[in-house]
Amino acid sequence: MTKTIAVVDYGMGNLHSVARAVSQVAPQNNTIITSTAADIAAADRVVFPGQGAARQCVQGVKDHHLQEVLIDAFNNKPFLGICMGLQILFDHSDENNGVDCLGLIAGGVNGFQRSALEPDKKVPHMGWNEVQQSGSHPLWQGIDDGARFYFVHSYFVAPTDASWTAATTDYLGSFTSAVARDNVFATQFHPEKSATDGLQLLKNFSEWKVN
Amino acid sequence: MGLAKRVIPCLDVDAGRVVKGVNFVDIVDAGDPVTAAKRYFDAGADELAFLDITASKDNRNTILDVVEKVASEVFIPLTVGGGIRQVADIRRLLNAGADKVSINTAAVHNPALVREASEHVGSQCIVVAIDAKSVAVPGTEAPRFEIFTHGGREATGIDAVEWSVKMAELGAGELLVTSMDRDGTKAGFNLPLTRAISDAVDVPVIASGGVGNLQHLCDGVLAGGADAVLAASIFHFGEYTIEEAKLMMRDAGIEVRL
Numbered sequence: 001m002t003k004t005i006a007v008v009d010y011g012m013g014n015l016h017s018v019a020r021a022v023s024q025v026a027p028q029n030n031t032i033i034t035s036t037a038a039d040i041a042a043a044d045r046v047v048f049p050g051q052g053a054a055r056q057c058v059q060g061v062k063d064h065h066l067q068e069v070l071i072d073a074f075n076n077k078p079f080l081g082i083c084m085g086l087q088i089l090f091d092h093s094d095e096n097n098g099v100d101c102l103g104l105i106a107g108g109v110n111g112f113q114r115s116a117l118e119p120d121k122k123v124p125h126m127g128w129n130e131v132q133q134s135g136s137h138p139l140w141q142g143i144d145d146g147a148r149f150y151f152v153h154s155y156f157v158a159p160t161d162a163s164w165t166a167a168t169t170d171y172l173g174s175f176t177s178a179v180a181r182d183n184v185f186a187t188q189f190h191p192e193k194s195a196t197d198g199l200q201l202l203k204n205f206s207e208w209k210v211n
Numbered sequence: 212m213g214l215a216k217r218v219i220p221c222l223d224v225d226a227g228r229v230v231k232g233v234n235f236v237d238i239v240d241a242g243d244p245v246t247a248a249k250r251y252f253d254a255g256a257d258e259l260a261f262l263d264i265t266a267s268k269d270n271r272n273t274i275l276d277v278v279e280k281v282a283s284e285v286f287i288p289l290t291v292g293g294g295i296r297q298v299a300d301i302r303r304l305l306n307a308g309a310d311k312v313s314i315n316t317a318a319v320h321n322p323a324l325v326r327e328a329s330e331h332v333g334s335q336c337i338v339v340a341i342d343a344k345s346v347a348v349p350g351t352e353a354p355r356f357e358i359f360t361h362g363g364r365e366a367t368g369i370d371a372v373e374w375s376v377k378m379a380e381l382g383a384g385e386l387l388v389t390s391m392d393r394d395g396t397k398a399g400f401n402l403p404l405t406r407a408i409s410d411a412v413d414v415p416v417i418a419s420g421g422v423g424n425l426q427h428l429c430d431g432v433l434a435g436g437a438d439a440v441l442a443a444s445i446f447h448f449g450e451y452t453i454e455e456a457k458l459m460m461r462d463a464g465i466e467v468r469l
Contacts, residue, residue, distance in 0.1 A: 016308055020283050052333035114413055121214070122415045122438055124335060124384055128215045128257055128468040148215060148468045150288060152335045152384070170213050193288050193310065195252070 002030050005206060006043035008070070009035040010060035012050045012084060021192035022047060025199050026206035037069040045206065046073040048186075050084030054093040054109065054155070057084045058101055067102065074104050074184060080205045081186030086179065087157055089186060095155050105179065106160040112172050121172050124154045131167045131177050131189065139166075139185050139204045147197045149189035151177075156188060183210040215468040216432050217257035217439035218456050219290075219417065220446045222247055225264050227273035231443065245280045251446070252285040254453040257468055259285065260313070260387075260441060263293030275307045282308025290338055292387075297324065298331050305332060313387055315340040316360045319367055322381060329382025338417075339383040343371035343404055344392045354403045363391035372407050379412040386412060387441065389420040397423025397444075405435030417441050425456050429463040 005026065007019045015033050023031045032039060040046060048070065050057050061067055073079050074089070081089055088101040093109035101109070112123045128148040133140050156175040159165060166180035169188070178187045185205065191198035223231045228242040241247065248259055259281070263274040271294060278291055291304050292313030301312045318325050318339050329337045342363060347355040356371035375386055388408050390401030400418045409416040418437035422428060422445055431437040445451050457467040 016306065017282055017286075017310065020308070021286055024283075024286075051335065119410075120436065120438075123413050124415070125214065126335070126385060126415050127217050127438065130212055146212075151214075152288075154334075193286060195287055199286060 002028070003044040004030045004032060004042065005045045005047060006040050007031065007033045007047045007049065008040060008066065008085075009033050010050075010057070010064045010066055011035070012052050012057050012060050015049055018047060018049045018082065018192045021199060022202050022206065025203035029206055035064050035066070037066055040066065040069045040073060043073075043077070045078040045080070045208075046070075047080045047082065047205075048073075048085035049082040050088065052084060054084065054088060054095040054099040054101065057088050058099055061088070061102070070102070071104065077183060078205065078208050078210055079184045079186075080202075081184070082192070083153060083188060083190060086186035086188055087155060089179075090157055090159070093155060105157075105164060107158050107164075109155050109157050111155050115172055118172065123172075124152055125156075125171045126152045128194075129169050129171060129177075129189075131169055133167050134165050137166055137180055137185070138208050139180070139201055141204050142200045143197050143204075149177075149187070149191065149194040149198060151189045153188060213466065215257070215466050216437070216460065217417075218428065218453055218460070218467070219258045219260050219439055219441040220251045220256050220453070221260040221262060221419070221441050221443045222447075223262050223264050223443065224274060224277060224293075226267070226270040227277055230264070231447070244277045245284065247447075248281045248285050251453065252287055255457065255469070256287065256453050258288040258290060258439070260290045260292070262313075263291065265294065275303060278304060278307040278309050290387075292338070292340060298328050301328050301332060301336070305336060311336050311338050311385070313338040313340050315342065318378065319358060319360055319369070322377065325378055325381040325383055329384070334382045334384035337383050338385045338387050339378040340387045340389065341371055341375050341378070341408065342389050342391050343401075344390070345401065345404065354407065356401075356404050356407065359391050363394065371404065372411050375408045376411050379414045383414060385415045385417065387417045387419055388437075391420065393421025394419075396421050399423060399427040400431045400435055400437075400440075402430060402435045405431060405437050409436035409438075415439065425451055425459040428456055429460055429465060432460065432465050433463065 167178035169177035415438035418431035
């Protein structure tokens, strides 16, 4: 039976590249871009992307009345957050003078601070950086530990419970670049823009059998 | 180890075709932007830039088709510039599959567009192109750079470094710094210009204009302080591959993605 992967559209940026990349690696699935709660509820897997600023993203979820269905997906089915779709899962973000987020993962979202000791490190953190895997996970299958993924962000997540951390990356200090628990995986980097390794991660997600 | 410096091939597109020549040895249709983009993706380019130089309004929408086709096959960031006047133009490009747009002349005439655009689509999508020339009288004054428009023909009287700081404050997520007096010369980047801007702003800087060999790419990073280097002809005509560029940069002590 054809499985459906829902890419959640809540008005935050270009979802087509995420959907295109998922379709490319999982052609046997039905990949849809949707802003409808019923579609997300019916989907087998959910991809939660996001671009822009925290306040707009949280507002976008609320305006589209997607909070409940997203919480349900987060608790029950393979769920992949990307970039802002990682950050707004947390309790609170320091962006936009402070924003309450969805509160699904305990912890906050902090801004990078430039350092006089490392003047070459600009903000936003933009480009290909190394992702150090914190342990084995089905979504890392076929991807080298330390492989480079594409990042573009000025804020980073800090989970209260370190066991959430699935990967770290060094930039103006070490930060959590992916989180995972049960049926949830979420990345700060953009797998859809990260060439072969990014496509591999999306393929792993499309095939992920959650225990 | 950490963040890699990026190598960005740039393709000039006119009415849906690559111009100024792309000459890969075994490509039949070198003017097809999708074929050229795919080739650079396979070769390990970190990002791709498209500059739409289409003059006629009728042909403007062809860039959207190009971006859409490229975005379906190329899974690295795509920056598209040229002809952007308003937020609606930016939205169309992003919806077609661009990840970032580069705003040039419109920012000079209407700086508020940069703020409006970054508020609507996020700073990470907004690249502001800084086209500048050295204007100091040699030997008599300190280095000074001025913004030029219309392909380097029209002076604006705007100081390039002050302008760069202003663009970053208005919400540019990245600056594409092109030395108009070096563009096409193959004499290398204008390093004092690149360095002055890179030191003055918090956001990443892409160096552009004048690359003639691989040492120039290394210089852009090491002496110019660039976070990324953009080049066109040295890659298009098969003089150097992306991999050769990155190996040379690595050997110069620059972190790259191989």
